Amino acid sequence: MTAFAFCPRDGTPLVLTPIDGRDRPACTVCGFADFMHVQIGANCIVERNGAVLLVRLNYGPRDGRWALPGGLVESDETSEHAAIRETREETGFTVALDGLMSMWMRPGFPILVVNYRAHITGGDLQVASGEASEAAFFPKDRLPPLEELAWPSTAHGLDAWRAYEPHGP
Ligand SMILES: [Zn+2]
Structure with missing residues (x-):
């Protein structure tokens, strides 16, 4: 650097x-x-009927692996905005954020990834063909195995989601 x-x-x-x-x-x-100058990634953990939305990448070294919808934050937007924007671009769903689920960081060539809880407010599932081959909802006990996840931050976010118990009213 x-x-x-x-x-x-x-x-x-x-x-x-x-x-x-x-x-x-x-x-x-x-x-x-x-x-340090750090890149920031922002993902959504979109839950519906107890299952989480994942997209299957169809490009680059992670081809065929499952990732949370999301991507890198642009310099003129917030991480919240990026998470919502990327989820809409990749899956067709409009989402609203419910809070921070987890944060993962790698030093060296540094990147920090934030995973937000989110729920669908509109749209229909429509995968961006340039980025993903499919998208699907996975229940907690039927998540893809670790070796089929795209990034360490994907596993980190899903671990946090599996452990998460929402507070009652
Ligand atoms: Zn100065």
Whole structure:
């Protein structure tokens, strides 16, 4: 990972400054400090009649594996918006979020994935042919085996969903 040489806000040359136990490139004008830059993924755990919605990818190294509907957050949207948008694009369902279910992170080339609980508010199941070959609802005791899941974050989200017990009124 290459560090910033200039402040991305105002172009000031950055100077190494001890912050939180490490020397980091920092801006003397606006206070910007070069911490980790992370990609954020946002997925929906869409439950219907006790089953969760998964899509089967049909591209890339995860071809044929099951993933939660979702994707990477664009720089001009929130993670909530991205989760809703990607779910609509991939499955045809309009959803509303019910809360955060789990969060998974990988350091190194860093990515942080948030999995939201969601329910369907409209639309019909229509898979985006460029991204998935099918979509289906899986009950808790009939989820695909671990080796058929697309990402570690998929397994993390499904583990959280299996363990989740909604509070009564
Ligand atoms: Zn600055």
